[in-house]
Amino acid sequence: MPKLPAEFADLEKFSDWCLPTEAERYAKRLDSTMAQMQELYDATMPRLEDACAFGDKFPLDDLPEDVRSLIHLMQSLVMVSFPVEVWKQPRVPDSGAAWAELYVEPVV
């Protein structure tokens, strides 16, 4: 069963990144190699603009399931953007033991 809208079938192989919460996305980021995140970034970044335009055809509080998954995938792109664009590593550099928990968040 495809998770994403047919228009984004090319991103289907990244569907394990369709994660609804920040905690899941952050955990997956820490569990991933830079090569894996780079691959996700390279594939999704050129589709980000399309995904916004596609998603904006639906009311945000009533998204079809496949569009919701698409947004979750794009949220994962946002999550890996710092490691790929600046850090060159999954963790925030010089953040050592520092940890912050997001305990209230709007979930799409």
Next chain:
Amino acid sequence: MAHFKKPEAGSWTEHFSTLGTEPVDYTDSIDPEFYEAEREAIFKKTWLHVGRIERLPKKGSYFTRELPVVNTSLIIVKGKDEVVRAFHNVCRHRGNKLVWDDFPNEETSGTCRQFTCKYHAWRYDLTGDLSYVQQEGEFFDLDKNQYGLKSVRCEVWEGFVFINLDPDAESLEDYLGEYGKGIKGYPFHEMTEVYSYRAEIGSNWKLFIDAFAEFYHAPVLHQKQAVKDEADKLMKVGFEALHYDLQSPHSMISSWGGMAPPKDLSMVKPIERILRSGLFGPWDRPDIEGLEPLPPAINPAGAVPWGVDEFEFFPNMSLLFWAPGWVITYQYWPTAVNKHIFEANLYFVPPKTVRERLAQELAAVTFKEYALQDANTLEATQKMLETRTVTDFPLCDQEILLRHLHKMAVDHVKEYQDAKAAS
């Protein structure tokens, strides 16, 4: 070379003449006795922000708040009369914690008509009155009027709920003073899209306020977050605020912020260009009333390149206004002389579209990347302060809010101890 005008005295620090320019003694951040004194002299006597009014949407809505620094747990509840009240979360029968779910130490929230104790089912109404005693006839002349919940001062300012353990404290409005008046009318109530973060930090609470109340560190500690050219430029220029102000015990810093939107798109990261968002928030202002013009206390220098104002409400609340129309609150809750819980709340106008939602996502994710860097230096600072090899530290003019904060803490403790000695 100064980029922005300083007061006539030549510096912000000298402009506020009671501060002095000498190095600052940081014993107040490592001394366990001073910490115990702070709990009494500061946290039991000042107004403390405990949550937004949106957490109490209905009559009977409540939430609990664990406050180890003042050694209590509170219930905050909206009554049938819409009045918000606060009570110590302790049953008058035999002292059980009145409101909790599975784990006694975890905070909880919900809606109810009355509070029923889990132990022997004593009940209290939403105004704290004891309304029902199980097998009342077994007691000895029990006057229920004498056994209501212990109440705590609770007042609301612009939707921010505050409590004060001191029954003789001045009103919240008077306490917030000039800033409270000058910020009034900002459309906080529109900003109901909330991201709440919590972190345990291995440092004195004041050290994290220090870290956020100066941006002198930004070009250095956060260097890697900007694209290379921008980082180099920032390092060379350094940081200067647009404006500082003190309204003791509170204070504020006003800063420029060229990133929302940036003049030169090549100066921001690729994803920021697409989502039109970053550290300073989504570049496109939400379409609501109240952002134009801003209340008078915001951007006091009236500067065009204004980006963010940070108000420090003593002791432990920071309130930040970002130029693109959203706010953050920070709170610092001490749990020991060298430990505290840090809380940050990001408040946005609810997004209407996927695009707006992702722009806010990027701002929230970016916030966390910065905050982790800020947080991580603190433990290192605390550890080295505790060696006491160095006790006095020279603070620069861009660190005036730190100088002021530590002076406020020391002054409050001294005043309290003097009053105690005199009585």
